[in-house]
Amino acid sequence: MTDAAWNHIALCCRTGADETVPRRGAARACEQKLDGHRTIVCRPSVRPAGRAGAAPVPARLPGPGPRWPDLLSSAEAQLPADLVPDAELVAWNAGAGHLPFEALQRRAATRARGAPALAARWPAFFVAFDVLQLDGEELLDRPYAERRARLEVLFAEPGWTAPWTLVPMTTDLAKAREWLQSWTDVSGVEGLVVKGMSTR
Template sequence: MCDGYGPGSTVVVQTRRGALVQDRWPDLVAAAEAQLPHGLVLDGELVVWDTEADRLSFEAQRRAATRARGAAGLIARWPAYFVAFDVLQLDGQGLLTRPYAERRALLENLFSEHALTAPWTLYPQTTDLSKAWEWLESWTDVSGVEGILIKSMSQRYLPGCRGWTKIRRRYTTETIVGAITGTLTRPQLLVLGRHDQDGRLRAVGRTVPLRPDAAREVAEHLTAAAPGHLWEGVRFSATWGSRDVLDTTLVRPGLVAEVSADRAIDRGGVYRHPLRFQRLRLDVTTEDVPRLGQGPAAAAG
């Protein structure tokens, strides 16, 4: 998202697709009017803090979908913060052709000169590989922090293009196979779940499409679901937050799948991004799988 502050004390909050959403972020707009100079355009990301759970939250999507009338009621629970990645215009002067190293220096100077604090956050940056590795290992233990970005210091800003590389920290964990797409003999992807504290199987994500060898391995152990499967009538989103649904076949929830996941998990324990199937864990039972919202998992076998 971009946060621009220009002539006439007009604050514009624009998504990467060009939608204007400043009416949904009145707290950020007020802070911009009070603290940011005229003629400024920042590139960054809006995040929200869950004050009840005391953690970063993916409820930014909920706030972004709330119209002006309801936005004010969400501020206390999910206050907005802006993490600045880049500066694209300063004092009305465009900076897109300047190298990133120069834009970064101007961004740091902006924060220093105006003594910017919350809700403004300067994205940390380093050219030290050991420090970057330390950040990847330690900071991703914070919920909502997925990994690190790599940019060239000599790179100009390329509107509409991804001129950087994201490295996500991943870990392996166990989940229960509750449904598939495709057929029992040729599964395409797996819909995965975990038991909640009451023993009910809850969907937590899906895999990317299975490789042919993995599909054959899984097919050997699949059994059609018996009547009374807890997911009967449930519709599964094709992607996190999407209205598109998967065409699924329910299976007996007795198989444990080891998957590779990143750190993007919402408060309900649902993975935002598709999981990567690693193998079946035929050496453990569904009772060995972590409960909904718990961490990594059954001991390696």
Template sequence: MTLYPPVEPMLAQAAEALPGPGVLAGGAAYEQKFDGHRAILFTPAMPGGRVVVQTRRGSLVQDRFPDLVAAAERQLPGGLVLDGELLVWDAEAGRLSFEGLQRRAAARGCTAPGLAAGWPAYFVAFDVLQLDGVELLARPYRERRTLLEDLFTDHALAAPWTLCPMTTDPATAREWLESWTDVSGVEGVVAKGMNQPYRPSVRGWTKVRRRDTTEAIIGAITGTLARPQLLVLGRHDPAGRLRAVGRTVPLHPEQARQVGEHLAAPGPGHPWEGVRFASTWGSRDVLDVTLVRPDLVAEVSADRAVDRGGVFRHPLRFQRLRVDVTARDVPGFGAGAVAAAG
């Protein structure tokens, strides 16, 4: 059977620690997790067909990535379906850029080639779902991985194509999690069973993001002062303005009690008066918040997904209050998950 878009991608379940080899079917494979957009790429099985790039949600976006399409037409064989991650390189800044990727993903028509010049696209392939028109979903991961590696070798694939790094050594995977996540664009590790088939829409893999402890100022909450539900956090920019950097996941009852004992209503002139806060990063849904006096510091656990402006893209996890430090000790806006209070 030949695969046609849309294909539901196989998914990963978030976890706090990497599973050991004995937990996964046939042993474990560990892959570096890149901070991009999930994509499935199709090359035409017959002459005259077109290259298709599908998002995780099934949208077709090949018109927004003409540079990647041109490279696929030149370098990839027909009848191929690759699963991987779309990344964008900011040529001026010399780094991977999630913001540039978002701009490219939203590009239309004649603007796409111009954006491609400043933010060229790359595709990190971590699975092959079809090869030479033969569908591979039922094959075990170990076999699909061998076919993927052979594809890169046989066709001498280079940029914009990248083979996702993989290891079967847990120690190497832990090293990746602890050190490679310092590299721009790498945010964690995904664990897969060597004998696993590819199961569309099933959360059969395990993903672990590196998380660091840092501090931020509590500027608003949802819920009540006595029993806050989640915290909206901020940091001061160089001009001294309190800028929102993210929100926490819902607090546990004991955490809510602890924070509620120290919260106070704001005085006049709160820096966030009239500000609306999105419920999640990039969402149009708005939180119903209560402003609080912005002098209480929270220690939080954060992953490495931070936009260029300094806003955390994923919810933060409250660890404890830092009543021993002041707002002046908190890292500045744009510092990311860098702890500074000590």
């Protein structure tokens, strides 16, 4: 696992303006990068310590909340009051087996009356990749490795089912290369995000 190989992987990935390639010698993780809406998930009573480019849920889903009946009902039933995950909001086309961004946009633009039909046709999912608050504790100053571990513990608990899912992650270079090659033709998958395990 060489720095040059990891840096090549990183350069092939689409990253945001606030993201950088981890420093030389640092432990790295690769996550799937999906084509959706980045969304901070929380109950209206929670004021999350937000990050640039994210929008709280259910207070500020893309478009009014009634356009997302499947997500709001799930958040009410499954989301603990003191948990704030950072996630990618995506729509799923089961027949085609991909994540069509245009379907997500259509759901965001529909009127409330047509929302249930679109939810049945293109169900939405929260694909979590980080956790910002847990048990009333802000985690933004904790390293990525710790936050990821806490996410994995949450998803190992019973009761966490669709539309909640955990983004795939690997620290293995061979697996990252395999993902990068196999996902290039998958609609809705943009590539990989490379993160330093100690980054905050």
